[in-house]
Amino acid sequence: MSYNDRAIGIFDSGLGGLTVFKAVRKLLPEENLIYFGDTARVPYGTKSKETVIAFSKEVAAYLLSKDIKLLVVACNTASSLALAEIRGIADVPVIGVIEPGVNEAVGGRAVSAKRVLVIGTTATVNSRAYALALKKKDKRVFSVEKACPMLVPLAEEGWCSGPIAALAVEKYLGPLRRKHFDTVILGCTHYPLLKKTISAALGPGVRVVDSAMAAARSAKAELETAGLLRDPAVERTAGRGKGIGGASNLRQAGKGENEFVVSDAPEKFKALALKLLKIRTGQIMVKRF
Amino acid sequence: MSYNDRAIGIFDSGLGGLTVFKAVRKLLPEENLIYFGDTARVPYGTKSKETVIAFSKEVAAYLLSKDIKLLVVACNTASSLALAEIRGIADVPVIGVIEPGVNEAVGGRAVSAKRVLVIGTTATVNSRAYALALKKKDKRVFSVEKACPMLVPLAEEGWCSGPIAALAVEKYLGPLRRKHFDTVILGCTHYPLLKKTISAALGPGVRVVDSAMAAARSAKAELETAGLLRDPAVERTAGRGKGIGGASNLRQAGKGENEFVVSDAPEKFKALALKLLKIRTGQIMVKRF
Numbered sequence: 001m002s003y004n005d006r007a008i009g010i011f012d013s014g015l016g017g018l019t020v021f022k023a024v025r026k027l028l029p030e031e032n033l034i035y036f037g038d039t040a041r042v043p044y045g046t047k048s049k050e051t052v053i054a055f056s057k058e059v060a061a062y063l064l065s066k067d068i069k070l071l072v073v074a075c076n077t078a079s080s081l082a083l084a085e086i087r088g089i090a091d092v093p094v095i096g097v098i099e100p101g102v103n104e105a106v107g108g109r110a111v112s113a114k115r116v117l118v119i120g121t122t123a124t125v126n127s128r129a130y131a132l133a134l135k136k137k138d139k140r141v142f143s144v145e146k147a148c149p150m151l152v153p154l155a156e157e158g159w160c161s162g163p164i165a166a167l168a169v170e171k172y173l174g175p176l177r178r179k180h181f182d183t184v185i186l187g188c189t190h191y192p193l194l195k196k197t198i199s200a201a202l203g204p205g206v207r208v209v210d211s212a213m214a215a216a217r218s219a220k221a222e223l224e225t226a227g228l229l230r231d232p233a234v235e236r237t238a239g240r241g242k243g244i245g246g247a248s249n250l251r252q253a254g255k256g257e258n259e260f261v262v263s264d265a266p267e268k269f270k271a272l273a274l275k276l277l278k279i280r281t282g283q284i285m286v287k288r289f
Numbered sequence: 290m291s292y293n294d295r296a297i298g299i300f301d302s303g304l305g306g307l308t309v310f311k312a313v314r315k316l317l318p319e320e321n322l323i324y325f326g327d328t329a330r331v332p333y334g335t336k337s338k339e340t341v342i343a344f345s346k347e348v349a350a351y352l353l354s355k356d357i358k359l360l361v362v363a364c365n366t367a368s369s370l371a372l373a374e375i376r377g378i379a380d381v382p383v384i385g386v387i388e389p390g391v392n393e394a395v396g397g398r399a400v401s402a403k404r405v406l407v408i409g410t411t412a413t414v415n416s417r418a419y420a421l422a423l424k425k426k427d428k429r430v431f432s433v434e435k436a437c438p439m440l441v442p443l444a445e446e447g448w449c450s451g452p453i454a455a456l457a458v459e460k461y462l463g464p465l466r467r468k469h470f471d472t473v474i475l476g477c478t479h480y481p482l483l484k485k486t487i488s489a490a491l492g493p494g495v496r497v498v499d500s501a502m503a504a505a506r507s508a509k510a511e512l513e514t515a516g517l518l519r520d521p522a523v524e525r526t527a528g529r530g531k532g533i534g535g536a537s538n539l540r541q542a543g544k545g546e547n548e549f550v551v552s553d554a555p556e557k558f559k560a561l562a563l564k565l566l567k568i569r570t571g572q573i574m575v576k577r578f
Contacts, residue, residue, distance in 0.1 A: 054577075153442035
């Protein structure tokens with residue numbers, strides 16, 4: 001296997017990072033992907049910095065041991081609190097979700113935000129990672145960060161629309177409408193599952209930035225720049241030379257493979273991935289810490 | 290220190306077990322208590338049996354290393370899935386919350402239930418521990434178990450009353466009203482925090498059994514039977530004999546001491562204990578696994 005055939009590692013505290021997985025799969029159909037959900041210790045967003053760093057480093061070390069070529073930290077809490085520490089132990093590029101989300105909101109693309117609302121877990125909001133990244137990008141941007149802890153369990157329970165989700169979102173965001181934001185950053189990978197409810201609460205004038213697709217674009221750009229994109233044609237040729245097994249390589253050549261690993265309850269993860277994100281995971285591995 | 294001065298260990302996945310702590314403190318004011326909340330890995334109720342057993346054994350081993358005389362597993366999920374495994378490593382009596390709650394509901398006291406609704410976490414309900422314990426106690430009891438996973442995050446967020454809590458409880462319990470239960474067992478130590486909302490949803494005819502007080506009564510009975518109740522008078526005498534330090538022993542003699550240990554975020558635990566349960570914890574220790 002050539003270096004470029006190595007997988008992209010994607011990691012989240014649980015299920016939410018699958019929104020990033022889905023975006024990467026869509027943008028880079030030929031890449032091999034390995035997803036890790038730390039379901040034994042989910043959620044991260046209510047825990048302390050020390051604990052988030054310790055858990056994140058353990059998961060990152062596991063994915064690095066699988067010979068990945070790029071690591072996407074698809075968890076806003078881990079990206080906010082542990083990115084530097086993960087980079088400290090990684091010999092491959094590491095992408096978080098904060099910077100791509102901020103780039104998507106401010107500059108870069110067609111519309112640039114002036115008044116930004118960032119919603120996330122308590123740990124992400126307390127870290128002030130988004131506020132600092134926004135300020136670094138454009139000093140004139142006005143931003144407010146709001147912790148919405150109940151939205152993760154609501155998404156995990158599949159209560160993404162309906163009156164309970166609407167009331168919870170209203171309780172968090174209703175009092176902020178008077179600040180006339182032009183953009184909201186969904187600063188938690190679970191929140192895209194509640195996108196319609198959040199958008200309805202803020203009104204039609206507010207652009208919703210989902211960092212999942214932004215992170216996927218960032219991953220693609222990183223691989224392009226480093227010359228690390230997988231070229232299925234190369235593997236096809238290699239497969240032919242191998243004789244036995246060549247036929248199977250030929251069939252799989254154009255499409256990347258998916259691997260899913262969790263630290264607990266694989267059957268539950270499998271069912272929720274299908275129910276909430278229409279992802280068919282196939283067999284799921286378990287790695288306990 | 291005499292053997293009877295040893296502490297009672299009380300353990301929960303997080304905050305919920307403080308309802309048991311409070312009941313034990315009320316019933317046994319002279320006992321020394323040590324409470325452990327596994328806040329780095331909370332919640333347990335959404336996780337697999339293997340993981341709940343592994344975490345519970347680690348916490349139990351820690352409390353046993355503190356030379357306790359009795360261990361109260363104040364977490365329904367751990368009581369349902371890991372009680373035998375905890376007893377396997379313990380050299381002191383171990384009390385769970387399932388059996389006391391069932392004894393409170395069926396027989397033993399004045400009113401005996403005929404039609405029981407048990408509500409709890411997904412893991413507790415899937416274990417069928419309550420159904421089996423009820424059947425063992427009285428074969429004629431009709432029971433239904435219902436998982437209400439959203440009630441833990443609602444309690445942790447402090448949303449114990451109001452329209453969101455009412456709608457969530459209604460969503461879980463509304464369809465069950467037609468079964469005409471006479472008793473509901475709160476099979477999760479978080480649920481007493483939502484007692485009024487749950488009671489309102491089921492109607493005034495339904496008796497609410499809170500296993501916290503039942504578990505505390507069970508702890509008292511266990512210590513009485515084994516002759517292990519703390520006798521402050523003994524320590525007072527011992528204190529006098531000591532000279533230096535005797536005065537302080539004298540002051541503290543009649544009242545037991547509290548010690549709180551968590552695996553993460555002590556400040557958050559401290560604030561929530563005060564806000565939700567009016568417990569002043571004082572300084573909290575941190576033990577990481």
